[in-house]
Amino acid sequence: MKSAVIFFPASNCDRDAKTALTQMTGKAPAMVWHQDSELPDVDLVVLPGGFSYGDYLRCGAMASQSVVMKSVRAHADKGGMVLGICNGFQVLTESHLLPGALMRNAALKFVCKPVGLEVDETQSAFTRHYSNGQRVTFPVAHGEGSYFADEETLDRLEGENRVAFRYAKGENPNGSARNIAGILSEKRNVLGLMPHPERVVDDVLGGTDGRALFQSLIENLS
Amino acid sequence: MTKITPEMVREHGLSEPEYARILTLMGREPSFVELGIFSVMWSEHCSYKSTRFHLKKLPTKAPWVIQGPGENAGVIDIGDGDACIFEMESHNHPSFIEPYQGAATGVGGIMRDVFTMGARPIAMMNALRFGEPSHPKTRHLVSGVVSGIGGYGNCMGVPTVGGEVNFHKSYNGNILVNAMCVGLARQDKIFLSAAKGAGNPVVYIGSKTGRDGIHGATMASAEFDDASEEKRPTVQVGDPFTEKLLLEACLELMATDAIIAIQDMGAAGLTSSSAEMGDKGGSGIELDLDKVPQRETNMTAYEMMLSESQERMLAVLKPGREAQAEAIFKKWELDFAVIGITTDTSRLVVKHKGTTVADMPITALSDEAPVYERPYTERAPLTGEPAFDKKKNVLESLKTILASPDMASRRWVWEQYDHTVMADTVQVPGGDAAVVRIHGTQKALAITTDVSPRYCRPDPFEGGKQAVAEAWRNLTAVGATPLAVTDNLNYGNPQKPEIMWEIVAGIDGIGAACRALDFPVIGGNCSLYNETNGEGILPTPAIGGVGLMKDVSKMATVAFKRSGDVIILIGETKGHLGQSIYLREIEGREEGAAPKVDLGAEKKHGDFVRGLIEAGRVDTVHDLSDGGLLVAIAEMAMPRGIGANIGIAGLPDDIPFWFGEDQARYCLAAPFAEAEKIVEEARAAFITVAELGKTGGDRLTLDDKSSAGIASLKEGFESWFPNFMSGEEIPVTN
Numbered sequence: 001m002k003s004a005v006i007f008f009p010a011s012n013c014d015r016d017a018k019t020a021l022t023q024m025t026g027k028a029p030a031m032v033w034h035q036d037s038e039l040p041d042v043d044l045v046v047l048p049g050g051f052s053y054g055d056y057l058r059c060g061a062m063a064s065q066s067v068v069m070k071s072v073r074a075h076a077d078k079g080g081m082v083l084g085i086c087n088g089f090q091v092l093t094e095s096h097l098l099p100g101a102l103m104r105n106a107a108l109k110f111v112c113k114p115v116g117l118e119v120d121e122t123q124s125a126f127t128r129h130y131s132n133g134q135r136v137t138f139p140v141a142h143g144e145g146s147y148f149a150d151e152e153t154l155d156r157l158e159g160e161n162r163v164a165f166r167y168a169k170g171e172n173p174n175g176s177a178r179n180i181a182g183i184l185s186e187k188r189n190v191l192g193l194m195p196h197p198e199r200v201v202d203d204v205l206g207g208t209d210g211r212a213l214f215q216s217l218i219e220n221l222s
Numbered sequence: 223m224t225k226i227t228p229e230m231v232r233e234h235g236l237s238e239p240e241y242a243r244i245l246t247l248m249g250r251e252p253s254f255v256e257l258g259i260f261s262v263m264w265s266e267h268c269s270y271k272s273t274r275f276h277l278k279k280l281p282t283k284a285p286w287v288i289q290g291p292g293e294n295a296g297v298i299d300i301g302d303g304d305a306c307i308f309e310m311e312s313h314n315h316p317s318f319i320e321p322y323q324g325a326a327t328g329v330g331g332i333m334r335d336v337f338t339m340g341a342r343p344i345a346m347m348n349a350l351r352f353g354e355p356s357h358p359k360t361r362h363l364v365s366g367v368v369s370g371i372g373g374y375g376n377c378m379g380v381p382t383v384g385g386e387v388n389f390h391k392s393y394n395g396n397i398l399v400n401a402m403c404v405g406l407a408r409q410d411k412i413f414l415s416a417a418k419g420a421g422n423p424v425v426y427i428g429s430k431t432g433r434d435g436i437h438g439a440t441m442a443s444a445e446f447d448d449a450s451e452e453k454r455p456t457v458q459v460g461d462p463f464t465e466k467l468l469l470e471a472c473l474e475l476m477a478t479d480a481i482i483a484i485q486d487m488g489a490a491g492l493t494s495s496s497a498e499m500g501d502k503g504g505s506g507i508e509l510d511l512d513k514v515p516q517r518e519t520n521m522t523a524y525e526m527m528l529s530e531s532q533e534r535m536l537a538v539l540k541p542g543r544e545a546q547a548e549a550i551f552k553k554w555e556l557d558f559a560v561i562g563i564t565t566d567t568s569r570l571v572v573k574h575k576g577t578t579v580a581d582m583p584i585t586a587l588s589d590e591a592p593v594y595e596r597p598y599t600e601r602a603p604l605t606g607e608p609a610f611d612k613k614k615n616v617l618e619s620l621k622t623i624l625a626s627p628d629m630a631s632r633r634w635v636w637e638q639y640d641h642t643v644m645a646d647t648v649q650v651p652g653g654d655a656a657v658v659r660i661h662g663t664q665k666a667l668a669i670t671t672d673v674s675p676r677y678c679r680p681d682p683f684e685g686g687k688q689a690v691a692e693a694w695r696n697l698t699a700v701g702a703t704p705l706a707v708t709d710n711l712n713y714g715n716p717q718k719p720e721i722m723w724e725i726v727a728g729i730d731g732i733g734a735a736c737r738a739l740d741f742p743v744i745g746g747n748c749s750l751y752n753e754t755n756g757e758g759i760l761p762t763p764a765i766g767g768v769g770l771m772k773d774v775s776k777m778a779t780v781a782f783k784r785s786g787d788v789i790i791l792i793g794e795t796k797g798h799l800g801q802s803i804y805l806r807e808i809e810g811r812e813e814g815a816a817p818k819v820d821l822g823a824e825k826k827h828g829d830f831v832r833g834l835i836e837a838g839r840v841d842t843v844h845d846l847s848d849g850g851l852l853v854a855i856a857e858m859a860m861p862r863g864i865g866a867n868i869g870i871a872g873l874p875d876d877i878p879f880w881f882g883e884d885q886a887r888y889c890l891a892a893p894f895a896e897a898e899k900i901v902e903e904a905r906a907a908f909i910t911v912a913e914l915g916k917t918g919g920d921r922l923t924l925d926d927k928s929s930a931g932i933a934s935l936k937e938g939f940e941s942w943f944p945n946f947m948s949g950e951e952i953p954v955t956n
Contacts (some may be wrong), residue, residue: 009554010466012379016645019661049643051377053464110372112640141376141640199642204659204774206642206650 001221003029006072008063013049013086013198020198021046024214032068039071044081044222047072047088049141049196058142059102060090069095072195081125081217082190086142089182089192091117098185098192099157104158106175110143114206116168117181117195121161124184125220126191128214136209138195140173146193148177154178160186165193224254234261247586255523255572255579258307262528263497263587266750271592273748276729280743283738286705290346293414294335294486295405296744298706301769304411304660306667307341310349310402310708310766312749317399321366325399326374326460327532332403333378334486337469338411338535340404340476344644345658346375348385349671349710349764350400353394353944355627360389363397364635365947370460371401372638377462378469381647382639383656384670386764389627392675395754400710400747402766406660413476415485417538417564422482424496424507424562425544427551428468428534432517434458435491435530462714464533464556469552472535476539480543481595487534493527495536497563497570503538503586506565511574515557523574535875538564586727598722604680607798608805608814615928616880617922619808620852624880625938626807627946629849634943639710652861653780654699654845657771665776668702670767674848675760676801677816679802682724682761686731687819691885693767695845698828699888701778701835702769707736709746709765714758716750724761725750732763738821739828741767778835778843781861785918787842788897789866791851793827793887794910797878803849804881812856823886830909831888839896846887852880854889855914859922868915869925891917 003021007014014031021029030040034052039045052063063069069091076082076097084092094096105111114137119130130136154177157163165182172179174194183195197217199212231241234257243258252260253761262268270277282290288305289297295309313328333343348371353360364387380403417424429517435458475481483503485495492509500507511526521529534924539547544560551558565571570587572580584589636651648666649657655670672692678685679936697704709732714721736743752759771777800814801803834840844854859865873879892900897913902912923929 009470010377010379010463012466012643015661016643051324051463051466054377054461054466056463086723109369110376110638110640112376112642113637139642141643143376167750196642199645202645204648205645 001025001044001218002042002068003046004040004042005029005046006032006034006213007036007048007049008052008066010052011048011050011055016198017046017048020201020214023201024108024211025218033066034066034068037067037071037181039075044074044083044217045075047084047091048087049088051212052087052091058094060087060094063091064094073097076190077179079187079189081221083126084192085196085198086194089194090144092190092192097190098151098183100147102144103146103148105146112141113173114139115173117165117169117193118168119134120163120166123161124164124188126213126216127164128216128220135168138197139199141196144195145174145176147180149177157183164191165195226251226257230257234258235265236261238836240264240308243592247590248582251402253579255279255527256582258524258528258882259493259580262493264591266300267489267527268494269591270748271594272596272750273725274593275595276726279729280733282742282744284740284742287742288409289748290630290744290905294338296706296708297339297412298744299409303409305407305412306768307336307337307339307407307955308402308708308768310400310710310764311335311747312710312712313399313401314397314639314712314749314752317367318358318397320457321363322370323457323459325367325370327458327641328399328401329371329374330460330462330465330532331488332401333380333465334488336403336405337472338413338484338486339407340411341407342403342473343380343403344646344728345404345656345669346380346401346420346670347656347669347766348381350385350387351393351398352389353397354391355389357394367399368635368638374460374462374713376640377764378466379643381640381641381643381649383658383669384636384651387632387635390675390760392760396752398712398762400764402671402708404667411476413481413484415483415502416500417483417499417505417507419482420505420539420564420566420694422538422564423544423560424509424564425537425539425547426514426534426561427537428556429461429464429531430515430517430557431526431529433521433525433529433532436525436528436828446859458530458532460532467554467556468533468535471551474550475547478546480547482538482540484535484537487536489530491528491530497584497587499536499538500570500584504568505831506567506569506584506781507562508565508571509562509573511878513559513561515559523572523579527572537855548678596716597719598726598842599719600723601720603684603815605815608800610799610805610809610877612806612875612877614877616876616924617928619804620856621930621935621938623794623803623807623849623853624856624935625942627942629803629853630942631940632943633940634947648774648777649700649779654696655702657700657774657777659774664775666771668697668700668769668771670696671728671764672696673764675762676812678728678761678763680801680814682727683731684816684818685761686728686763687735688817688885689763689765689822690732690735690741690820691821692847693765694741695828696822697767697769698832699778700844701776701832702771703832704739704741704767705743707765707767709743709763711746711748712752712759712762712764713750714753721758728761728763735819739825776835776838778841780844780858782858782864782891782917783842783862784893785864786894787891787915787917788894789855789868789914790890790892790897790900791887791912791914792831792890792904792909793823795879795882795884795887796852797875797882798884799878799882802881803882817883817885827886827888830904830907834900840890840892844889846889850881850883852891856922856935858889858891859932860939863920863932864917865919865921865932866915866917867923870912870914
């Protein structure tokens with residue numbers, strides 16, 4: 001599997017993503033600067049966590065207008081895989097590659113802690129290696145991660161089995177609607193999620209629950 | 223030219239003798255700009271004029287020290303060509319006036335100190351002191367400071383991995399915000415600030431200069447009064463996005479060989495960065511302020527020289543490398559301007575709109591700055607063992623202590639800091655020390671900040687020793703070899719002889735401990751005049767310590783991990799209750815002698831424990847400090863809900879045994895066979911050792927008689943902070 005990590009001026013989980021991808025695929029991802037207009041030939045594009053352009057405006061709003069996002073959109077349109085983690089998820093909703101929006105956490109505070117999740121949908125290239133309803137723990141680290149969409153959109157997401165991850169009962173750290181932690185695009189080739197699977201691929205860092213996500217992708221793409 | 227009046231001199235915080243000295247050094251009356259420059263460079267904050275004489279007594283050398291005090295940060299050798307660069311700095315006064323921005327820019331400032339030397343910051347710590355919880359401003363200040371630290375550090379993508387939060391009434395009008403940054407560089411890529419050589423371009427990089435923060439250094443060198451909040455305009459505003467750009471751009475420039483010297487613009491901005499670079503390089507600097515990127519119109523030379531606008535750096539490049547550097551800063555969308563040149567005159571010359579507004583010998587701002595051996599009055603340390611009610615229920619007291627402001631879980635605080643970004647945080651906040659892996663290796667750095675101010679008022683010397691010893695112990699308890707410290711000395715007004723004595727004795731105590739423990743001081747910062755309306759804070763010499771682990775897989779943590787482990791106490795327990803948490807929280811008194819620190823015992827016990835961890839024989843260790851033995855055992859039981867059955871036969875008094883704060887002690891847990899060997903080896907080494915009982919169950923049971931559920935202890939421990947911050951509880955303390 002060939003992968004690329006996009007980095008914006010204030011991306012800060014680009015290294016986390018690079019480390020996880022290198023460890024899982026055995027190959028370092030291509031690192032792509034936000035002003036580059038062309039993507040290398042890759043199977044997977046990762047939009048990492050961070051603060052893209054400082055995010056003083058809505059998180060990800062400016063990043064969605066960047067040069068590189070045109071190519072990311074084209075990659076997604078032709079069925080390429082896109083994974084947006086944390087700020088990457090925010091960029092994906094701002095770019096309308098995924099529906100809904102991520103609002104300020106309900107408690108109005110940044111929150112960094114491990115949270116329990118349930119894998120809600122295993123029929124996707126991102127989640128095949130999990131079992132349905134499997135309980136996993138990923139860390140979250142965000143100030144604006146409260147997923148919001150209108151009722152119709154939420155019904156549709158659920159009806160089309162596009163909710164990949166939900167916060168487990170009592171674990172919702174940000175007030176997300178219907179405990180949604182991560183969603184798939186209509187064509188199921190784009191996944192955005194607030195928790196960080198790339199921070200849990202190494203036992204010494206407190207868990208390996210994120211590995212199955214990368215394993216699913218590797219199996220699917222090679 | 224503006225005529226300098228005695229009022230102007232006073233308003234600039236300069237004394238009459240100091241002004242007389244300026245006249246002598248200049249050989250004429252200074253210009254207004256020059257007066258401003260003297261004022262900041264001779265301020266306590268920049269010149270260390272009250273402490274410099276005493277700081278010289280600190281041990282600063284060891285074979286592994288690459289750079290001691292005097293640069294932006296200290297540097298140590300951590301093997302394989304790697305260097306660890308770290309520093310701690312206060313941002314106390316600004317944080318009291320404007321907690322969010324004060325704390326945020328404190329974080330930004332210390333990060334710049336570290337990356338200006340070529341290091342990528344890999345971890346942040348902080349040491350915070352607030353007034354008593356019942357004080358009307360405390361909650362607002364806690365909330366603002368914590369979100370300011372998080373707001374800046376999270377955006378930078380550097381994990382904030384731990385620190386300290388304490389409450390005491392002496393900080394009611396003067397909180398302490400000390401931030402520490404730890405970075406990593408290659409030993410052959412360390413950048414210093416000496417602007418050697420003449421004719422080299424001086425370049426300005428980063429944010430534009432505005433009117434913010436003018437005279438911040440002078441403010442930081444004065445006592446507070448009720449009108450201090452009017453000083454809000456002197457607090458700078460932080461922009462972490464720009465700092466992130468600056469970090470990446472500087473590291474990119476540093477990968478080339480274009481830089482001769484580089485220095486961040488911190489306190490006193492352009493003035494101190496240019497003067498210090500010239501001073502260290504033995505050269506002169508000529509600046510043309512018309513070239514300085516400006517955020518506001520009609521800025522005067524005085525304003526530009528004294529502005530403390532954030533996220534700026536000054537560098538001296540090799541001639542002809544300007545275009546290469548400019549391209550990098552353009553890529554990162556930062557301002558870049560050649561604003562001056564180095565000269566061979568040893569003078570700082572500042573030009574603005576075609577006229578020379580300052581022309582002064584640089585040594586007048588450095589070597590010739592005043593140094594005071596201020597008079598001090600010794601005060602005998604408090605002595606005596608305080609009385610206590612022997613009938614108090616031990617487990618009830620434990621519950622109260624675990625749910626008290628200084629001892630309750632700080633989860634509410636550190637969950638607002640991204641402590642796992644960079645994917646190398648091996649030990650998260652809540653343990654004895656944070657542990658951060660060195661990327662791509664099995665090596666790791668352990669980091670801690672420590673001081674017990676309640677010991678430092680009754681006995682500044684022992685208190686200084688204890689701060690160092692506790693930092694050393696915390697690093698040891700995770701299995702690291704302690705290597706070096708940075709000290710952040712927070713005290714009151716040094717012009718009061720009794721405060722000056724606290725400073726002198728504190729520094730002596732730190733020095734004694736650092737010498738005995740082979741734990742040199744490689745950097746630091748002094749924050750004096752921490753007083754409000756004449757009331758000084760508790761002396762608070764915060765120690766930031768760093769240690770190295772060769773194999774992170776051997777790391778120990780405080781949590782009990784198995785049932786049936788034997789709990790071992792290393793070190794002698796006399797039951798010292800003076801100035802203890804127990805006495806304060808249960809008896810409501812701050813009395814008696816501070817505990818004495820036997821540095822020989824510290825070294826011996828610590829080396830013994832570290833040896834066990836490094837050999838992979840023990841994975842459960844906790845240092846004993848605030849609250850004593852029983853609090854430590856509860857802290858070991860709570861993380862995984864594994865209880866313990868403990869007791870010791872023939873105790874004359876159980877309260878001092880369980881809650882005394884004797885130093886040089888550790889609590890370990892290990893499987894039976896291993897534990898037996900450890901006890902035997904400790905005895906053979908003449909180390910006091912005791913077996914206290916075994917882990918297991920979900921209760922903490924004392925002497926088979928009374929017990930408390932771990933879940934209920936944890937409930938109190940975890941709920942105090944969130945309850946306090948949500949306004950549900952404002953206990954009266956201290």
